[in-house]
Every structure is written in structure tokens, then in C-alpha cells.
Amino acid sequence: MPVQTAAPRIEVKASAPPPTAGGKAKVAVRGLDFFYGRVQALHGISLEIPERIVMAFIGPSGCGKSTFLRTLNRMNDVIPGTRVGGQVLIDDHDIYAPGTDVVELRRRVGMVFQKSNPFPKSIFDNVAYGLRINKVTSSSSELAGRVEEALKDAALWNEVKDRLKTSALSLSGGQQQRLCIARALAIRPEVLLMDEPASALDPIATSKIEELIFDLKKQYTIVIVTHNMQQAARVSDTTAFFLLGKLIEVNATEKMFTAPNEKLTEDYITGRFG
Amino acid sequence: MDTHRHLDDELSSLRDRVLLLGGEAEQALDRAMYSLSERDSEVARQVLDHDDQIDHLEVEIDRQCIDIIALRQPAARDLRFVISVAKMAPVLERIADHACNIARAAIDLNNEPELKSLLDVSRMSEHALKMLRAALDSFTSSDAITAREIIKSDSEINDLYNHTFHRLIELMVTEPATATRDARLLFVAKHLERIGDYVTDICELTVYMAEAAFIKHSIKL
Numbered sequence: 001m002p003v004q005t006a007a008p009r010i011e012v013k014a015s016a017p018p019p020t021a022g023g024k025a026k027v028a029v030r031g032l033d034f035f036y037g038r039v040q041a042l043h044g045i046s047l048e049i050p051e052r053i054v055m056a057f058i059g060p061s062g063c064g065k066s067t068f069l070r071t072l073n074r075m076n077d078v079i080p081g082t083r084v085g086g087q088v089l090i091d092d093h094d095i096y097a098p099g100t101d102v103v104e105l106r107r108r109v110g111m112v113f114q115k116s117n118p119f120p121k122s123i124f125d126n127v128a129y130g131l132r133i134n135k136v137t138s139s140s141s142e143l144a145g146r147v148e149e150a151l152k153d154a155a156l157w158n159e160v161k162d163r164l165k166t167s168a169l170s171l172s173g174g175q176q177q178r179l180c181i182a183r184a185l186a187i188r189p190e191v192l193l194m195d196e197p198a199s200a201l202d203p204i205a206t207s208k209i210e211e212l213i214f215d216l217k218k219q220y221t222i223v224i225v226t227h228n229m230q231q232a233a234r235v236s237d238t239t240a241f242f243l244l245g246k247l248i249e250v251n252a253t254e255k256m257f258t259a260p261n262e263k264l265t266e267d268y269i270t271g272r273f274g
Numbered sequence: 275m276d277t278h279r280h281l282d283d284e285l286s287s288l289r290d291r292v293l294l295l296g297g298e299a300e301q302a303l304d305r306a307m308y309s310l311s312e313r314d315s316e317v318a319r320q321v322l323d324h325d326d327q328i329d330h331l332e333v334e335i336d337r338q339c340i341d342i343i344a345l346r347q348p349a350a351r352d353l354r355f356v357i358s359v360a361k362m363a364p365v366l367e368r369i370a371d372h373a374c375n376i377a378r379a380a381i382d383l384n385n386e387p388e389l390k391s392l393l394d395v396s397r398m399s400e401h402a403l404k405m406l407r408a409a410l411d412s413f414t415s416s417d418a419i420t421a422r423e424i425i426k427s428d429s430e431i432n433d434l435y436n437h438t439f440h441r442l443i444e445l446m447v448t449e450p451a452t453a454t455r456d457a458r459l460l461f462v463a464k465h466l467e468r469i470g471d472y473v474t475d476i477c478e479l480t481v482y483m484a485e486a487a488f489i490k491h492s493i494k495l
Contacts, residue, residue: 229347229349230347233349257349257353258349258350258353258354258486259350260350265350266350266351269349269350270278270349270350270352271278272278
């Protein structure tokens with residue numbers, strides 16, 4: 001993937017102190033605005049994502065949650081005509097600062113998409129791909145060890161260990177998605193972004209992904225976009241509700257789903273919106 | 275948004291049912307006390323006969339709550355409402371059970387010579403009924419302020435009970451011939467005191483439903 005130049009910046013607006021969910025902030029966003037051409041998709045978003053928790057983004061279609069997710073590893077840079085303002089700090093470093101190595105950023109902030117997208121290669125080569133292009137290992141035994149570790153972390157090893165050389169495309173939808181998670185984990189990211197990772201999966205495969213998310217938060221900071229409110233309630237520690245490009249509320253998940261602070265949040269999660 | 279209209283309909287039906295149960299419990303208590311004060315054992319028997327229907331209604335509400343949670347996965351205020359109803363239904367059913375116990379005591383007392391006075395037991399029942407009606411109203415209107423006031427007023431029933439208790443013990447000592455009847459009346463007073471506690475539980479659930487605040491066992495209101 002070619003290295004993208006930093007998107008043009010706009011003036012940083014003064015914003016309210018970001019809501020803190022507790023713990024050390026792995027990601028801190030301050031007054032983030034985002035534009036698709038003239039259309040402003042995000043308005044002054046400020047929030048902090050503590051280390052090693054799962055934060056869920058919820059909201060109706062078009063509310064900006066996926067756009068916001070993609071600002072966290074600059075995936076929006078590949079879209080022509082986009083502009084960003086404000087700050088996204090990861091470990092106190094502004095990822096939109098000039099000179100930021102975007103490839104290195106995306107190594108640290110991995111991503112899993114809605115639709116599983118394995119490469120038309122073997123299971124082993126899919127997981128090894130990132131390790132090879134990043135020249136992470138020089139020995140084949142170390143490479144094999146890292147692949148095994150990633151597949152174990154993604155709870156897929158036992159299902160594929162005897163067929164690592166077969167095509168990844170032969171796997172089921174749920175297995176393919178876990179393979180993509182393994183591929184993301186292989187390069188040992190610090191933050192994992194998941195954009196509706198289980199929306200195309202059946203309940204059993206969804207359950208495996210959710211259990212996996214629960215296990216992964218011991219090591220990783222995870223941000224998940226989901227349309228499934230029950231999924232947000234099941235997997236996340238903290239939930240953020242977006243509406244019309246604005247962050248309406250960030251709260252502990254149990255509070256969000258039993259007694260949210262904002263009426264807009266309550267209306268959304270009780271299905272009485274609009 | 276058909277799904278949400280269905281949920282609204284189901285929540286509305288659940289509200290109707292729990293208020294019906296509340297009305298049944300209130301009527302059972304009212305009639306049980308009437309049977310005692312008017313020495314009308316037939317009314318007491320009607321209270322006992324009707325209790326099965328109240329039990330049945332409680333089970334229906336239970337089932338309806340489970341169905342809504344399983345099938346609709348309510349959240350926030352809807353979830354708090356369903357949880358409150360699920361916890362309130364057995365409380366109302368127990369109030370009706372206490373009314374049945376009062377009706378049984380009334381049948382026994384009505385078969386014996388009339389006591390000179392029911393002492394403060396009538397005042398206790400009036401207060402318990404007033405509390406119960408107000409609690410059901412505050413639940414209907416999600417009125418946490420009134421619910422908190424009702425909780426405070428439970429102390430009046432407790433005071434009346436303590437007074438009645440001491441007075442009846444005195445009577446048992448000074449007039450041993452009426453001791454058995456006094457003891458039965460003491461049980462009636464105890465049932466009314468417990469009903470006051472159950473009304474407090476209902477009000478705590480109303481506060482939870484309206485404000486998501488847990489005030490159970492807390493001293494500060």
C-alpha cells in the first residue's frame with residue numbers, strides 16, 4: 001500500500017475536555033472534525049479510549065461511526081477530497097502530525113472489516129503476509145511460530161493446523177473473518193479496529209468472534225463499530241453513541257443500556273428514534 | 275417501525291396487567307378488612323376464593339416479562355420497566371396473600387364474641403390501603419417523588435403497629451378471657467404492618483424505574 005501524505009489540516013477548534021472512561025488513555029481524540037469535500041461528517045469529536053478495553057461505537061447508519069473509526073488509523077486518507085481537523089493522539093503522539101509514518105501507524109493500529117477479505121493464498125500465507133512485507137522475521141521457523149501464535153490468538157489454530165497450506169478461500173465465513181483477525185494480530189498491533197466484524201456471520205460464528213474479542217482485550221485496545229446493540233452490550237466495556245456526526249454520549253456499557261444520561265441515546269437504544 | 279410499535283403494545287399490556295393485579299390486591303385487602311369490621315364471613319370467604327385468580331395473574335405477568343426480555347431485548351427505560359414489573363408482581367401477590375390471612379382471621383373472630391374495639395387496626399388498614407393506592411398511582415405516572423414520600427409514610431404504620439402490639443399485650447394480661455381473640459387481632463396487625471413494607475418495595479421499584487436509582491436498604495431518601 002502506498003504511503004499517503006497527511007490530509008490537509010483545518011484549524012483546531014477549542015473543545016470540551018474529552019470524556020474519560022477511566023484508566024490510561026491509549027487513544028485520545030480532541031476536537032476532531034472530518035469532511036468529505038464540503039460535507040462535514042464529524043463535528044468536534046472528543047473522547048478517550050483507555051488501554052485494554054473494548055469500546056463500541058453505536059448509532060444509526062450515516063452517523064459517522066465508521067468514518068470516525070477510520071480516522072484512528074488514517075484509513076480515510078485514501079479517499080480523495082477528505083479533510084481532517086483536530087487531533088488524534090495515540091500514546092500522546094498526534095497521528096496526523098506531519099512526518100507520521102502511516103504504514104507504521106497501521107501496523108500499530110490494525111483493522112478488521114465488515115466483510116472478510118482473505119487474500120487468494122494459503123491460510124499460512126495470509127497470516128504471514130504482514131510479517132513478510134514488514135520484514136518482521138528473517139527465519140522461517142520464527143515466521144511459522146508467529147503464524148501459529150496469531151492463529152491461536154484468533155481461536156482458529158485448532159481448526160486449521162492440519163491444513164495451513166490449503167486456500168484461505170476454502171474456509172467458512174466465520175473462519176475467514178477469524179483468519180483476517182489473525183492476519184491483523186500477526187504483526188502485533190496495539191489497537192484493533194473492527195468495523196462490524198460479525199454482521200455477515202451466523203450466530204455461532206458471531207459468538208466465536210465475540211468470545212475472541214473478550215479474550216483479546218487482555219492484550220489489545222479494541223474499538224468495534226456495530227449495528228447490533230446486543231452485541232455492543234455483550235462485548236464492550238464502554239459504548240459511544242454517535243448521531244449526525246456528533247458524539248452524543250460515552251458511558252460505561254452497563255450504564256448506557258440501563259440508564260443512559262442523554263435522551264437521544266435512550267431514544268435510540270429503545271428503538272424510538274425518528 | 276413495526277417492531278417498536280409491537281414492543282410499545284406489549285409494554286402497555288404489561289402495565290395494564292400489573293395495575294389489574296394491584297387493583298385485585300387492593301380490593302382483597304379492602305374486603306378482608308370489611309369482613310373483619312362488619313363481621314361478614316361471607317365476604318372473607320369470597321376473598322379466599324378469589325385468591326387463585328390473583329395467583330394466576332401473577333404467573334401470567336411473570337411469563338409476559340420473560341417473553342418480552344427474550345424476544346424484544348428491551349433496554350434503558352423499557353428494561354427498567356419490565357424488571358420493575360417482574361419484581362412488583364410477586365410483591366402484589368404477597369399483599370393479596372396477607373389479605374387472605376386477614377380474611378381467615380376474620381372468619382375465626384366472627385365466630386366468637388365481638389371484641390370491644392379493633393383498636394388501631396382499622397387505622398392501620400386505612401393507611402395501608404391509602405399507601406397501596408398511592409404507590410400504584412406513582413408507579414403508573416413514574417412519579418419517584420411521590421414514591422419516596424410514600425416510603426417515608428410507612429413509619430406511621432410501624433408506629434401504629436407498635437402501639438397496637440403493646441395495647442393488645444396489656445389486654446391479654448388484664449382480660450385473659452379475650453386473649454385468644456387479642457392474639458388473632460395481633461396477627462392481623464402484623465399482616466398490615468408487612469403490607470406497609472411491601473408497599474415500600476413497590477415504591478422502591480418505582481424509583482428505580484423512573485430514575486435508575488437503587489434506594490433499597492438505603493437510609494437516605
